[in-house]
Amino acid sequence: MNQPLMVTAAQKAGPKATIAIGALVVLVLVALALMSLLPESNSLQVSAYTLTLVGKILCYAIVALALDLVWGYAGLLSLGHGLFFALGGYAMGMYLMRESAGDGLPAFMTFLSWTELPWYWAGTQHFLWAMCLVVLAPGLLALVFGFFAFRSRIKGVYFSIMTQALTFAGMLLFFRNETGFGGNNGFTNFRSILGFNITSQGTRAVLFLLTVALLVGSLLLGWRLAQSKFGRVLTALRDAENRLMFCGYDPRGFKLFIWVLSAVLCGLAGALYVPQVGIINPSEMSPTNSIEAAVWVALGGRGTLIGPLLGAGLVNGMKSWFTVAFPEYWLFFLGALFIIVTLYLPKGVIGLIKKRGEQ
Numbered sequence: 001m002n003q004p005l006m007v008t009a010a011q012k013a014g015p016k017a018t019i020a021i022g023a024l025v026v027l028v029l030v031a032l033a034l035m036s037l038l039p040e041s042n043s044l045q046v047s048a049y050t051l052t053l054v055g056k057i058l059c060y061a062i063v064a065l066a067l068d069l070v071w072g073y074a075g076l077l078s079l080g081h082g083l084f085f086a087l088g089g090y091a092m093g094m095y096l097m098r099e100s101a102g103d104g105l106p107a108f109m110t111f112l113s114w115t116e117l118p119w120y121w122a123g124t125q126h127f128l129w130a131m132c133l134v135v136l137a138p139g140l141l142a143l144v145f146g147f148f149a150f151r152s153r154i155k156g157v158y159f160s161i162m163t164q165a166l167t168f169a170g171m172l173l174f175f176r177n178e179t180g181f182g183g184n185n186g187f188t189n190f191r192s193i194l195g196f197n198i199t200s201q202g203t204r205a206v207l208f209l210l211t212v213a214l215l216v217g218s219l220l221l222g223w224r225l226a227q228s229k230f231g232r233v234l235t236a237l238r239d240a241e242n243r244l245m246f247c248g249y250d251p252r253g254f255k256l257f258i259w260v261l262s263a264v265l266c267g268l269a270g271a272l273y274v275p276q277v278g279i280i281n282p283s284e285m286s287p288t289n290s291i292e293a294a295v296w297v298a299l300g301g302r303g304t305l306i307g308p309l310l311g312a313g314l315v316n317g318m319k320s321w322f323t324v325a326f327p328e329y330w331l332f333f334l335g336a337l338f339i340i341v342t343l344y345l346p347k348g349v350i351g352l353i354k355k356r357g358e359q
Contacts, residue, residue: 059273081163093274094187182281
């Protein structure tokens with residue numbers, strides 16, 4: 001077989017192989033959740049720690065995918081996606097705190113001598129309203145911020161700096177005790193969700209499976225958008241925005257839509273992160289977390305959808321090991337990793353794999 005025919009065959013087999021690998025990964029994740037339900041005496045039982053760690057990484061993978069939609073396809077490098085993630089987490093945390101408190105005030109409010117709930121806590125004892133807040137809080141903030149930013153044609157490094165300033169301002173606001181979000185301690189000591197014990201094996205397994213479902217759904221949505229005319233316009237916007245405008249397209253609407261969608265996905269990821277990890281505090285809004293998300297996307301390969309998932313898994317897996325073995329060196333390693341990726345892997349791990357496959 002000559003070289004052109006070999007390349008054509010590889011290209012045809014590529015999508016099928018990707019789907020097969022993806023299906024296998026999903027089956028493994030589902031198996032993990034089911035194995036966590038086994039008795040502790042069973043050697044195949046997956047511990048609560050392992051299930052929580054993998055669930056946390058899956059939530060981060062959704063954030064990486066959401067960031068890839070705006071950076072990899074629209075060319076908008078956000079350094080503030082941690083804010084949207086945390087807002088979704090806080091919205092879920094408000095519901096969990098209300099359910100734990102029953103008819104009384106959350107424990108931190110009692111400690112601070114509050115006598116009544118703030119107005120923005122109204123209705124948070126209802127799960128459906130809490131889920132609305134999970135979507136509305138990051139979505140509306142992204143809509144307002146994006147509307148003014150894109151109308152002013154702010155882009156490039158200036159857009160990145162503004163998003164970083166936004167998440168830093170949010171972190172400082174939530175650190176204050178008088179804002180009614182628990183100050184630097186945030187929300188913790190959750191007991192139940194929808195009446196189910198939040199620490200039980202069954203509840204943990206369901207939350208894990210919901211996270212897997214959200215990840216798969218987000219991936220399919222991203223793939224459909226990327227393959228559509230909308231995705232082609234986004235790519236053109238990233239590569240040559242001025243030419244796109246000369247062709248009669250207004251980039252502001254495209255940017256705003258993908259920006260808000262990305263923020264909502266982050267909020268949903270945050271809502272699933274909180275009941276699994278058991279805590280949410282302002283440190284999740286730290287600019288460092290948002291920069292880490294950019295490293296995940298860059299390492300995996302931006303504009304590929306699959307790459308950011310791989311990057312999030314690799315970096316957070318290494319972080320879990322480093323913070324135990326060499327906690328003081330993690331940030332140095334992260335910085336070195338970013339430099340190496342920028343210099344030697346401009347298209348990330350996925351780009352390297354594709355390059356090897358073409359040789």
